[in-house]
Amino acid sequence: MKQYSVEPNKDVTGWFVKIEDTAPTDLYDEKSVAIEKAEQMAQENKPSKLSIQDEYKEVIEERTY
Template sequence: MKLYSVAPNQDVTAWIVKLEDVAPAGEFEAKDDAIAKARELANENTPSKLTIFDDEHNVEKEEQF
């Protein structure tokens, strides 16, 4: 199962989509854009899990594809 995540960078000026919490797959100014891209990647690579973090790095939501 592939693991994807959407989390803010350190100063919360951008949102980063990561694969396996290692390889950045993209950086976006808007959180919604990052989530959309992460969902697209996760859906293309099933089975996969997407974890979305809030601006304080707490888990906000988890989705499975």
């Protein structure tokens, strides 16, 4: 199962989409856009899991596809 995550950058001015705890794939200005992109990637690569973090890097939601 592939693991995707949406997490803030160092100063919380953008949001990264990461795959399998590797280097971030993309940086987005808005959290909602990053979540949308991560959902799309997770759905295209089922089975997969998406973790969404808040600005304090705490997981606030997990989704399974």
